[in-house]
Amino acid sequence: MSMATTAEVTPPDAGAVEARVRDLLARMTLSEKIGQLSQVNAPWDGEDLPEDFAEAIRRGWIGSVLNAVGVEQVNEMQRIAVEESRLGIPLLVGRDVIHGFRTVFPIPLGQAASWNPELIREGARIAAREAASTGINWTFAPMVDIGRDPRWGRVAECLGEDPLLASRLGAAMVQGFQGDDLRADDAIVACAKHFAGYGASESGKDYAATNIPERELREVHLPPFRAAVDAGCQTLMASFSDLDGIPATANHFLMTTVLRDEWGFDGFVVSDWDSIHQLAIHGLTGSDRESAYEAAMAGVDMEMASRCYIEHLERLVEEERVPLERIDQMVANVLRVKFRAGAFESPYRDSALFPALGNDEHRAAAYESAVQSGVLLKNDHGTAGPTLPLDLDALDRIAVIGPLTDAPGEQLGTWIFDADASISTPPLASLRDACDGRCEIEVVRGLETTRDRRHDAFPAAVAAAQAADVALLFVGEDAILSGEAHCRADISLPGAQEALIEAVAATGTPVVLVIMAGRPLALESVTGFVDAVLYMWHPGCMGGPAIVDLLTGRRNPSGKLPITLPRVTGQIPIYYAHRRTGRPPTPESFVYIDDIPPHAQQLSIGNTSFHLDVWFRPLFSFGHGMSYTDFRYERLRLERDSVEIGQPVRVFVDLVNEGDRPGVEVAQLYLHDQVASVTRPVRELKDFQRVELEPGERRTLEFLLPPEAFAFIGRDMKPRVEPGRFSLWVGRDSDATLRVELELTRETRA
Ligand code: BGC
Numbered sequence: 001m002s003m004a005t006t007a008e009v010t011p012p013d014a015g016a017v018e019a020r021v022r023d024l025l026a027r028m029t030l031s032e033k034i035g036q037l038s039q040v041n042a043p044w045d046g047e048d049l050p051e052d053f054a055e056a057i058r059r060g061w062i063g064s065v066l067n068a069v070g071v072e073q074v075n076e077m078q079r080i081a082v083e084e085s086r087l088g089i090p091l092l093v094g095r096d097v098i099h100g101f102r103t104v105f106p107i108p109l110g111q112a113a114s115w116n117p118e119l120i121r122e123g124a125r126i127a128a129r130e131a132a133s134t135g136i137n138w139t140f141a142p143m144v145d146i147g148r149d150p151r152w153g154r155v156a157e158c159l160g161e162d163p164l165l166a167s168r169l170g171a172a173m174v175q176g177f178q179g180d181d182l183r184a185d186d187a188i189v190a191c192a193k194h195f196a197g198y199g200a201s202e203s204g205k206d207y208a209a210t211n212i213p214e215r216e217l218r219e220v221h222l223p224p225f226r227a228a229v230d231a232g233c234q235t236l237m238a239s240f241s242d243l244d245g246i247p248a249t250a251n252h253f254l255m256t257t258v259l260r261d262e263w264g265f266d267g268f269v270v271s272d273w274d275s276i277h278q279l280a281i282h283g284l285t286g287s288d289r290e291s292a293y294e295a296a297m298a299g300v301d302m303e304m305a306s307r308c309y310i311e312h313l314e315r316l317v318e319e320e321r322v323p324l325e326r327i328d329q330m331v332a333n334v335l336r337v338k339f340r341a342g343a344f345e346s347p348y349r350d351s352a353l354f355p356a357l358g359n360d361e362h363r364a365a366a367y368e369s370a371v372q373s374g375v376l377l378k379n380d381h382g383t384a385g386p387t388l389p390l391d392l393d394a395l396d397r398i399a400v401i402g403p404l405t406d407a408p409g410e411q412l413g414t415w416i417f418d419a420d421a422s423i424s425t426p427p428l429a430s431l432r433d434a435c436d437g438r439c440e441i442e443v444v445r446g447l448e449t450t451r452d453r454r455h456d457a458f459p460a461a462v463a464a465a466q467a468a469d470v471a472l473l474f475v476g477e478d479a480i481l482s483g484e485a486h487c488r489a490d491i492s493l494p495g496a497q498e499a500l501i502e503a504v505a506a507t508g509t510p511v512v513l514v515i516m517a518g519r520p521l522a523l524e525s526v527t528g529f530v531d532a533v534l535y536m537w538h539p540g541c542m543g544g545p546a547i548v549d550l551l552t553g554r555r556n557p558s559g560k561l562p563i564t565l566p567r568v569t570g571q572i573p574i575y576y577a578h579r580r581t582g583r584p585p586t587p588e589s590f591v592y593i594d595d596i597p598p599h600a601q602q603l604s605i606g607n608t609s610f611h612l613d614v615w616f617r618p619l620f621s622f623g624h625g626m627s628y629t630d631f632r633y634e635r636l637r638l639e640r641d642s643v644e645i646g647q648p649v650r651v652f653v654d655l656v657n658e659g660d661r662p663g664v665e666v667a668q669l670y671l672h673d674q675v676a677s678v679t680r681p682v683r684e685l686k687d688f689q690r691v692e693l694e695p696g697e698r699r700t701l702e703f704l705l706p707p708e709a710f711a712f713i714g715r716d717m718k719p720r721v722e723p724g725r726f727s728l729w730v731g732r733d734s735d736a737t738l739r740v741e742l743e744l745t746r747e748t749r750a
């Protein structure tokens with residue numbers, strides 16, 4: 001067996017694949033067909049295959065296995081499928097390879113803060129290579145659900161709040177997993193999930209119902225799936241959630257009207273874990289048989305974990321409720337992907353032909369990803385200049401405080417089934433290396449975990465800070481506080497961390513907060529006390545070196561928020577691309593609770609859209625992220641101020657690095673349609689560029705907006721572009737103020 005890499009294989013011929021699908025289908029019994037539609041959880045854990053399981057594969061009753069661990073076992077499973085089953089159809093072997101495999105990269109939300117599709121593609125390529133070496137040929141990623149509610153634990157796994165950003169980054173992940181050719185041994189099939197709307201679960205509670213009007217569905221939630229499909233993603237996973245009364249797993253509109261008829265998707269849809277069986281728990285059906293019927297007819301091709309298809313589809317076909325043609329379609333969708341993935345030609349994997357798991361090169365990539373995911377939120381100037389970067393030569397003593405100082409497992413975040421925590425480097429070890437005896441480091445964790453409420457160790461932390469030139473506080477969330485089913489009703493720092501920060505800050509020693517968390521946290525009550533804040537998400541196995549290099553200026557921060565940071569939990573949902581309202585808040589109309597006169601009743605206070613007890617802006621806006629150098633934007637201009645609908649629009653801006661060190665800036669372009677037949681968000685991200693500039697360097701950036709950039713979903717639920725005035729901004733974040741106006745005019749047909 002030799003290993004072909006994605007660069008060495010030629011793309012499959014679509015006609016030949018279809019012919020093979022038809023040929024195979026014609027030779028299959030109904031029971032073998034239904035077998036292809038069944039995905040079974042591996043009933044062993046690194047040991048021998050149980051005989052009943054082997055027999056089920058032999059009889060063609062299993063099309064895919066998930067969570068099969070161990071290359072020998074996987075090869076044995078494939079051998080039984082290929083050599084001992086009647087038709088020799090190989091298995092798809094699925095696993096949640098979400099942000100790395102053995103080498104853990106930052107959580108997807110962290111990777112999204114890089115705004116760097118190329119980096120994300122490379123991370124997924126490495127994850128694919130590591131996973132493939134163990135026999136996995138299908139990952140349940142990327143998750144491209146839009147995350148606008150940070151209470152939701154799975155916000156960790158998403159690519160942020162914005163459809164354009166999530167589309168570009170999700171497509172890059174698909175390309176990374178699937179490589180240039182899916183048949184290569186180091187490529188794995190991608191799965192865009194969870195189709196669709198899962199991120200809108202009510203109250204940020206996992207599995208809760210979603211209510212998304214069709215326009216919002218089409219403008220916000222569906223585009224990243226469309227981008228994944230356009231990038232060649234071969235599978236989609238149906239969401240657990242109920243969408244306006246029809247759970248996604250039984251939603252014909254989503255899986256057939258949109259996905260097949262409108263987008264022309266020809267891969268397959270897998271249910272989520274047990275989600276077909278759960279249709280009865282939702283109350284949509286009264287039995288597993290009806291659930292099988294609903295899911296099959298709506299568009300779910302393969303069932304994960306539960307047994308509704310294997311137990312009931314045959315009967316449903318006999319009763320002529322589910323037409324055989326529908327079964328054939330479902331099976332063809334699955335077989336097509338197996339052929340495209342080269343599973344028939346190369347069902348086995350030989351780990352020895354792959355690079356070692358967690359090797360230096362893979363860890364170097366995880367380091368780069370962690371560096372680029374770090375977002376510098378705040379960096380105050382003291383008397384001697386900005387707090388960061390730290391000059392280790394000028395510091396005698398550093399106090400290192402906080403529960404995440406030295407927590408290699410916690411910094412890995414959620415979804416780390418196959419991780420090796422022993423190759424995870426926490427900040428303390430990296431700081432010791434960097435100091436190399438130049439300065440003293442005093443460590444007081446202060447709290448055992450991020451959830452710890454005890455104040456016993458505070459005096460020691462305060463004493464350490466008092467004696468130090470700077471206090472570094474590593475706080476945030478333990479890994480267990482985010483991820484599937486790990487939602488929070490209060491997204492402030494858990495445990496007694498706020499009190500610890502306050503106590504340390506009261507010493508007057510400069511305080512740098514380094515936050516590692518699975519979600520945006522509501523930090524209003526602490527950011528005022530501290531001098532600098534570096535937001536690292538859960539940064540993965542190379543978090544330590546990345547953090548220390550960012551703190552010391554060996555690397556210049558370039559991450560930008562892919563999601564808004566609220567001030568307090570009650571502001572949720574808060575996202576930049578909201579619609580305006582007829583009564584937008586202004587600084588003048590805002591009234592703060594403490595300013596209301598005593599005993600005031602029925603008073604008109606402001607009468608604009610705000611909460612009385614919190615400033616109406618977020619704490620940090622979407623797109624925000626600072627650098628150690630200063631970037632200035634100027635001369636924003638259009639090629640033409642008036643453009644006919646259907647024509648692209650060219651936008652130019654000059655970007656200058658005014659500081660004294662090289663840096664990377666993510667230049668962001670936002671658009672607003674001033675008057676439309678449907679009200680539009682106050683701004684929408686339409687393009688972005690990562691630009692590296694030397695000190696003093698000036699560059700003219702060019703953006704080319706395609707005609708679709710001006711489209712929205714009209715009253716008839718179809719995309720349309722209307723003539724009129726548009727505002728365009730280019731700048732460092734979603735609050736950019738540099739603006740030009742564009743007139744779109746009616747199309748004149750020659
Ligand atoms: C999750 C999916 C995941 C699947 C398999 C489900 O509970 O929602 O995202 O891929 O389990 O582990």
